[in-house]
Amino acid sequence: MGHQIDDPTLDRVAQLAQLSVPGQDREAVKTALNDVLTLVNGLQSLDTSGVEPMAHPLSIQQPLRSDQVTESDHSGAIPHFAPSHADHYFLVPRVIE
Amino acid sequence: MSIEFDSIQTLREALDGKAISATELTKHFLSRIDQLDPSLNSYITVEHERALSTAAAIDKKLMAGERATLLGIPIAEKDIFCTEGVRTTAGSKMLAEYRPPFDSTATANLAAAGVIRLGKCNLDEFAMGSSNENSYFGAVKNPWNQERVPGGSSGGSAAAVAGGLCVAATGTDTGGSIRQPSAFCGLTGIKPTYGRVSRWGMIAFASSLDQAGPMARSAADAALLLEAMAGPDEKDSSCLTVSVDPYSTLIRQPLEGMRIGIVRSLLAEGLSESIAEAFEDCRKGLEKLGATFVEIELMHHHHSVGAYYVIAPAEASANLARYDGVRFGYRCEDPADLQDLYLRSRNEGFGDEVKRRILVGTFALSAGYYDAYYKQAQRVRRLIQGDFLQAFDQVDMILTPTTPTTAFSLGENTEDPVAMYLQDIYTISANLAGLPAISFPAGMSLGLPIGLQLVGPHLKEATLLSCVHQFQQVTDWHHQHPRNWA
Structure with a gap:
């Protein structure tokens, strides 16, 4: 099984990723992505039936910490990291007319 | 003064014996950075004032008789570790002006151990790359040959240590980003077991693979740094809760009786002749030190x-x-x-990458x-890990x-x-399996360092460090420095 990225797939993926691929770059991007897919398509030949997918390298239980407040409230400082803010709010272009 | 390539132990004795002050040592490295780094581009940010004020405070402690292994040792940090109030770019335009409100746990641990941070090192953008050519802040050059790459993604860290612009540096390794640049620049760099060093405040690339570690001139230096960086952290739930081994003591363990695995299929196609020869020389060297070699297979490697x-x-x-341009980081001009x-x-x-x-x-x-x-x-990942776990029934580590x-x-x-991705063919599997792995210098070819790798079972960093330390007692590859370099 060897999937290839065609124009409609590229558009759909770019939209999901919130990226755009300008016209002059499309062919180069498609070629690069398809080269990567060719590299990873080798995985498809492997019989993995009965193998549990491994999401994490260590099969340890997530430790829980005690339910205690360890830090003070930074909500006043956080908006200052934003490119545009007012009071406690992040500012973006108007969304609701 | 020619102390830029000295070991931590030598500098420790000089600082404790008052042969040099932390301020003098810091000034020495800062002046080397000012003079030499324009040709390497290994630092994104140099923290002159902060480093000197830290050094002054440490000199007072030293005068008062305080002693600690890393007290007053000048290091650099990969610019992917958040540093309070100091810009942390991840090599990206996206974070070019980002000043985090906190220190990463690794940074805080090193600061608590008394290191002096000289600055933040260049890297491939968000640690994605094997050559340090993907940085918004420009490519880094290899001090051994400035027409060559230093490797990546921790290329700035590697070039800075190799060029004598800091004693050691931190790196991160998602698919080889500590080990490959360590190999290209003649350093000893260890990627610990996944979860050994906290990832808190380390800008994320691939969270189930990312791991921080030291890049240094020797296993002895790397052991001291890892001891300080590693440890449990309540702020990172994937961080291991087991206590840290005393690596700097355990490196003295002899190699006798150690079984080391060799995978023949990894030594065939695509490996340069000079590295194959260095591999064979290293194998013989380790045998003389008492190790035995066992041929193993990693079926899915x-x-x-x-x-x-x-x-x-x-x-x-x-x-x-x-x-997304909303909460922090770069925002485009005049969005419609x-x-x-x-x-x-x-x-x-x-x-682009x-x-x-x-x-x-x-x-x-x-x-x-x-x-x-x-x-x-993810299924293949489990098969790859399974191969390693099976191999470690037979051997203590794999070369x-x-x-x-x-x-x-x-x-x-x-x-x-894709050609760039294949650079990581030997290093990636340790990240997939979450295993510790170390790269160490084991030869030279046409004026460029050769690195070899040892991979060990989970949490056996001490075994890897001691093996390399014993090798470094009978070889001098780790003492070689760029010749055409100041």
Whole structure:
């Protein structure tokens, strides 16, 4: 099984990723992505039936910490990291007319 | 004064014996950076004032008789570790002006141990790359030969240590980003077991693979730094809760009786002749020290690059979704509407390689492809880990090359992402399996360092460090420095 990225797939993926691929770059991007897919398509030949997918390298239980407040409230400082803010709010272009 | 290539132990004795002050030592490195780094580009930010004020405070402590192994040792940090009030760029335009409100745990641990931070080192954008050519802040050059890359993604850290612009540096390793640049620059660099060093405050690339570690001149130096960096951390739930071994003591363990695995198939096609020869010399050297060699197989190893280039981009595409131009980081000029703000901020803020990996990862996670790519890669990941666990029934560690070649030329692989990805063929599997792995210098070819790698069972960092330390007692590859360098 060897999937290839065609124009409609590229558009759909770019939209999901919130990226755009300008016209002059499309062919180069498609070629690069398809080269990567060719590299990873080798995985498809492997019989993995009965193998549990491994999401994490260590099969340890997530430790829980005690339910205690360890830090003070930074909500006043956080908006200052934003490119545009007012009071406690992040500012973006108007969304609701 | 020629102390820039001294070991931590030598500097420790000089500082404690008052042969030099922390301020003098810091000034020495800062002046070397000012003078020499314009040709390497290994630092993104040099912290002159902060380093000197830390040094002054440490001199007072030293005068008062305070002693600690890393007290007053000048190091550099990869610019992916958050540093309070000091810009932390991850090599990206997206974070070019980001000043975090906190220190990463690794940074805080090192500061508590008394190191002096000289600055923040260049890297491939968001740690994605094997040559340090993907940085918004420009490519880094290898001090051994400035027409060559230092490796990546921790290329700035490697070049700075190799060039004598700091004593040691921190790195991060998602698929080889500590070990490959260590190999290219003649350093000893260890990627610990996944979860050994906290990831808190380390800007995320692929969260199930990322791990921080030291890049140093020797196993002895790396052991001291890892001891300080590692340890449990309540702020990172994936951080291991077991206590840290005393690596700097355990490195004195003899090699006698150690069984080391060799994988023949990894020594065949694609490996440069000079590295194959260095491998054989190293094997003989370790045998003389009492190790025995056992041939083993890692059946699924050849699938590791494929599995990695599904899993790492998939995790990256999720991690990098946070950069939307709204809450922090770069925002485009005059967005027409919210959608335009998202799209242009991301398009203008990310470089080509980062965008390529986000697109691959988004594809692998998208409806209709998830099972075929992402789930299949996770299954292969388990098979790869299983091979290692089985091998460690027979051997204490496995010796492999770190890279197929020595440092390649700037621009050599930039047009071919897949050729660049294959650079990591020997290093990726340790990340997939979560295992500790160390690269150490074991030869030279045409004036460029050769690195070899040892991979060990989970939490056996001390075994790897002691093996390399014993090797470094009878070899001098780690004492060699760039000749045409100041």
